[in-house]
Amino acid sequence: MKRIVFYLFLSVTVLSLFMPLDVRCAEKEIRIGFMTDLTGMLSINGIPMKQAAILAMEEIDYKIAGIPVKLIIEDEASDPAIALDRARKLVEKDKVCLVVGTIHAGSSAATADYYARTRTPQVGPWYNMPNEAQAKATWTWMPFGTNxxxxxxxxxxxxxxxxxxxxxxxxxxxxxxxxxxxxxxxxxxxxxxxxxxxxxxxxxxxxxxxxxxxxxxxxxxxxxxxxxxxxxxxxxxxxxxxxxxxxxxxxxxxxxxxxxxxxxxxxxxxxxxxxxxxIDTPKNRRFVEAYQKRWGELPAGNAGGVYIAMQVVIEALKKTKGNTRNTELAKALDATDVEGFMGPIRFGDNRVGINxxxxxxxxxxxxxxxxxxxxxxxxxxxxxxxxxxxxxxx
Amino acid sequence: MAIFIATILNGITYGMVLFLVASGLSLTLGLMGIVNLSHGVIFILGGFAGLAVAKVTDSFVLAILAGAFASGVVGLMIERGFLQFLYKQELPQVLVTFGFVYIITNLMLWICGPHPRAAFVPSYFTGSINIAGTSFPFHRFAILGIGACTGAVLWWLQEKTKIGAIIRAGMDNAEMVGGLGINLAPINIGAFFFGSALAGASCVIGVQLFGSVNFSDGMDMLLVAIAVVIVGGVGSVQGSLVGALLIGIIDTFSRVYIPAISQYTMYLVLICVLLVRPSGLLGRKI
The missing domain is CATH 3.40.50.2300 (Response regulator)
Structure with a gap:
């Protein structure tokens, strides 16, 4: 009998390790995680990215489908170990429904597996995933393509x-x-x-x-x-x-x-x-003007990327009418058809954008x-x- | 042949910048026994301050002075505010100075932003010299000259002046120096200021070699500076120079001729020197 109990306990423990974690989002507000490098080698990219994410949220007054939105920003510090730690914090403690980030390619590859295991949608803010990592990343959407x-x-x-x-x-x-x-x-x-x-x-x-x-x-x-x-x-x-x-x-x-x-x-x-x-398009002219007005500087490349990535996320959440269930969000993200600065953003094989x-x-x-x-x-x-x-x- | 000559010149120039950075660290470590891990970030701070002044004044000399002053003052604040209470306590020194790495780095990031600052090359250092078919920027020779002059002045200060004699005596036996009625405290304060100022000035000079300086360079430079001090020997100007040139030249050659192991050659030199002469090539024997 003791043996049976022991094996049962062992089976449950082992299974729990391999089972995808069903991390649910908070209900009364939509929580979006945002991770970039704010203090490391890539902070030259990360700080404009953060600014663009905030601008995108301010433009919708932090509300989607009438539900308040909270943007939780984390610093990956160009370090995959830190990025993984922050990803865990965002998903397990903050209970975000999706994460936009990261920028460091090593961090992206490291966190993509975690997001896949927890079935948390991750939207790449720019080119930050190598082909090899994206091929295995089942819950990662890359609007701007892989590296x-x-x-x-x-x-x-x-x-x-x-x-x-x-x-x-x-x-x-x-x-x-x-x-x-x-x-x-x-x-x-x-x-x-x-x-x-x-x-x-x-x-x-x-x-x-x-x-x-x-x-x-x-x-x-x-x-x-x-x-x-x-x-x-x-x-x-x-x-x-x-x-x-x-x-x-x-x-x-x-x-x-x-x-x-x-x-x-x-x-x-x-x-x-x-x-x-x-880029001389009406959408970009509007964005550049708004960004300059808000932050007093011109937007860097990554800022433009994040702004569009945030539009992808906002549109997906609008489609689900604020429903943050991961399967619903995944369907909405797959059906993305957002106008980027250079034309529509759509996903192809393995959720990689055709750009x-x-x-x-x-x-x-x-x-x-x-x-x-x-x-x-x-x-x-x-x-x-x-x-x-x-x-x-x- | 052209690559060989260019590599030697690159190695010596790189070594000279390492010497400028490491000599200040060696001084504070040798005289005061302070393991100052914030030396790298003090180096960067001087660079940012100096380059800001250069942008406004267009003067290389003022930039060096401003970089030296900013770094010296910050170094002094760390020493007077914290390290003076931690003499002979290596572990707290390491923790405090390492904490300052993060504090100063993030303050700089907050105040100056994440963008690197491009080097300021004065008009009289621009242009290049053709050596065996390879174009070699003139400002690299200027770095060689400035480094050599600084080395000579430091050597004279340490070996030929009364203050130098007190510093050397303090390194060997601080208690005995105190017993002779010499107050080492102002010497220590001055040495810490001078060591930090040297770091700041060397960033303004060295950034011509690196092309730009950014706030995250501090840790990289600290690591190399520590290696130079260990290889050359603590508290020795000549040791710092020999250690810096050795590491600079070997590191540069390995990047060109054996790139696969170039990341580790500095550590190989370090290990070899520690095995043969634990006190460093020209350091006082342990």
Missing amino acids: EAPSYAAGVYAASLGYKTATTMAIDYVAGHTFTGGFVTAFTERGGKVIQQQWIPMGTKDIAPYITALKEADVLVPWFAGVTATVGVKQIKEFKVKMPVIFPQCQFPAHPKQIAEIGDAGIGMIAPDAYVWT TYLIHKVIKADNMYKTEVIGKYTIKTSKVGNKLVQSLVK
Whole structure:
């Protein structure tokens, strides 16, 4: 008898470990979790993201379908362990019905599994998930695509210019590998050859050794995380690198303050992005005006991303009439059809958005550093076997 | 050959910046026995202050002075407010100074925002020199010169002046120095201010090498500065210089020629020196 009780107890314990947690939302108000980096390496992105999320909430007066909304903001500090801890706090203690975040690719991959286990919808605020992690993330929606999507567009663009060889240089962590990876896939699919790949350890202060070791290619493809883009771009110019530069993901060109801080060193550099503040559409003009009025500055790329991600969330909650049950929310998110800055936001395979990415070139006009659009590609992410792959739609 | 020469120059320049950062840390650790983990963030604070002044005045000298002053004052506040009560208590020192890393970092983030500050390169340091087909920025040579001059002045101060003699004596036996009627307290205060000011000034100078400074650089720089102090030997100007150049050159070479292990080469140097000479290459024997 004791044995039977013991085995029963053991079975219950083991089963409870593997059973998805049914974490329910609070009932009298809608609680939305928001997580980004407010104090770490990516806070240059995180702070504008937070501002955009607050703006989106203020615009609806913190109410959806007549129900008060509470936005609970957490700091992931560019640390996957902290992100996971905060995700637990948001879901289990705050009882949020969904989470918008994170920004650090490692944090996103780390938390996606937890959100899947607790069946909590997670909406990506920007490119923050690698293909590999998104392929396994069953409760994560990525309106702007995975990391590889914008960089795939950059690879297509580089090949279209007739470049045959490329040399890459990126910060050695998951985002560096995946952003570079998207470029390499598109470039090599179109006959290009990558002759050198350099990985810069996190925390490297002087990038000069990597610049002096660069092999001569048709194009240089560098990727620097967050604030380190300023160092990278400056040093590339200081060492008079003659190769044209195409970033696999837009960084400083989409940051009004960073592009100004980098100044002339950034002129001529090219990068893909789904958002920059100069996009000339009525929706974006309204957003830029509202953001400037509220925060006294121009919105960075990630701010635009978050603003649209929040629209996706608000529309989904409107569709459910404020019902925060996860299955209802998932259905509503799947049926997303929100107008973004560049066209409608819809989800394809594995809940990854099909997006149009603009190819930007940094220019100086009217005594101001900004970007001009020199290309436009729509990239689709499809599931092939167990993997996610990108392809060019148009 | 061009890559080899450029790598040597990059290594020496990087080493010189490390020397500037580490010498202040070495001084406070050697003289006062204070494990100051806030040294890295004091370094960054000086950079932010100096670059702000440079933006307004367009003066490199004023930027250095402002960076040094800001860091010195903050360092002094930490020492007078907290560390003076914690002499010879390493663990509380570590906890307090580590706490200041977070406090100062977040205050800076709150006041200055998350955007990195681009380096200020004065017009007389711009341009580049062609060395064996590689374009080498002129301001890197300027860093070499400033570092060498600072090293010479520090060496003279420590080895050839009365204050230097008191500092060295204080490192060896503070009680005996006190017994001789010398009040070490003002020397300690001055040394802490000077060490912190040196960190702030070195950020304004070193940021020319790094291209920009951001508030999260403090911890990275602290780690390297501690490694330099351990390799070179605590409380020795010459030791800091040798340790910094050794780490700078080996680290730079490994990034170019053996990138797969470049992340660990600094630690390999550290381990080797600790095994052969635990007091550091030019430190006083333990």
